[in-house]
Amino acid sequence: MDLDLRKLRYFVAVADKLHFGRAADELHIAQPVLSRQIRALEKDLGTPLLTRDSHGVSLTDAGRQLLTDAGPLLASAHAARRRVTAAARGSRRLMVGFRAGVAVAPAVQLFAARHPDVPVDVRRIEWDDQAPMLLDGRIDVGYVRMPIDETGLRVAPLYAEPRVAVLPTGHRLAGKEEATEADLAGEPLVWHADTSTQPTRHPHPDAGYPARGVDETLEHVAAGRGISFLARSATVFYSHPDVTYVPVPDLAPDQVCLAVAASRNSPVVDDFFTAAQAAAGITAECGNYEMWQRGGEAAAKHG
Template identity: 55%
Template sequence: MDLRKLRYFVAVAEHLHFGRAAAALHIAQPVLSRQIRALEGELKATLFERDRRSTSLTPAGEQLLADARPLLAGAEALRRRVAEAERGSRTFTVGFMPGLIVTGAVRALRARHPQLDVTVLRTSWDDQTAVLHDGRADVSYLRLPADQRGLAVRPLLTEPRVVVMPADHRLAGKEAVTLADLADEHLLQDPEAVPEWRDIATELRTGAREPEPLVRTVEEKLEHVAAGRGVVVLPLSTATFYTRPDVVAVPVRDLGPNHVCLAWDAARRSRLVQEFVAIAEEHAATAQPGASAGLAHT
């Protein structure tokens, strides 16, 4: 399989427009069209339906897109590891989501392997698993729900979730709220991150959900919360770490805890990964109930 053709295919599939895909790839559109036709010839399948107004994926194209992304990510991870070996460097990268503290486990691995360059990488809801597939991280602390395909996952701990709202919100003075209390709120994050809210949300039942502002970090979400644009649901440790005076965090009585796991590429057979998994489990076992002690920034 020609990885270059696969990259071209993914670009077209994501843009659903040959001209925009060609511009993003910095190649001429006729060249891109020829490469896609060649790929269709190799696969003996039609990947796109095209007319004068639109481009769409065929069932075969949808299947190829689902398989091509992890394949390309794996190829990128391979390239990174080979380049690292060529440089003669030994690095081990630990991904972590906001609010989690990984310092203890990272220091323990460094102590065992003084010649190993152990680094950390802050992730987000959008890329917490992607960093494993493309090789940016060797292991990553995940907050569920997350797409676990192709990954080995080890549960570590749980912690409560809270709703974060403006300090002058009508519910801000409550000791705790319920999901029903939040039914009419606008959630400033992907509803898939809070499936329980999704099931009762008025704006989803009525189709009145507003276009989501482009927010990727906790800091950006809190800015929108403070401005009165909506609320967010966060793990307790994240809300505590990002405390600010113009927003408040309120416990949600009937909202289940956030599950924290350690994940890595299931296809990798690395003794360092397995060693870090054992270290992470040991540190997670010392975590206090309701907190993520034993996990932190370095």
């Protein structure tokens, strides 16, 4: 049995809304048509996916599992369409996504030596669009920061980066050479996701101001709404007159990885993967953290 992607998209819309009428409006189809398609999908799979009663619509266990699996499947199909369209136009470009504080230039320079005919575009990504942009083909390769949902991805570690505490300039620890996790325990935390993903072993209450990127983080901290933790590269790439950085040596390091969709089979993508790993290896070999901050001088020298 082949899974019908159109029916799968219809199911995801209903599962997200838990309402057939609203899902039908979003899909621009009639509600009876949507209901028939969902029943046909349930027949194809041989199991109920949704429970419909006077209280509304809810997912069965099978429905919850299908919703989990549907995202990567639909994103992979969308990415395939993007690649086919690009191939039909004769374009041969590589789109590389990167998180704040990650310098892509060293790998781009090494890659260009082997593929001078393949332009490399770069695009800034945030924590919440790392996996989606890889899965749906908006980026071919991504420099990501953990944690990330690795479902449908191939992820390889590149390097670990020490973290610093981000503090308002009036903070009691501002100006210190370093601090410990215990020094900061209990402080409200401005964080980019669920606070369970915070890199410290000591508890921090949620400050209630989720920050999507570094700029938002700095603004919230500067306003005195809480503290935060960032990779050490933030001290080079980002500054704010009302924010100071203090190293926290015993804080869990930030892990930078390279990621690509597991369904993506491309020699060009594989070659960029190799170049990125080589560039990261040069950084470690030179023992020079500032190498990748400066944009790849050492990589060019070693290339």
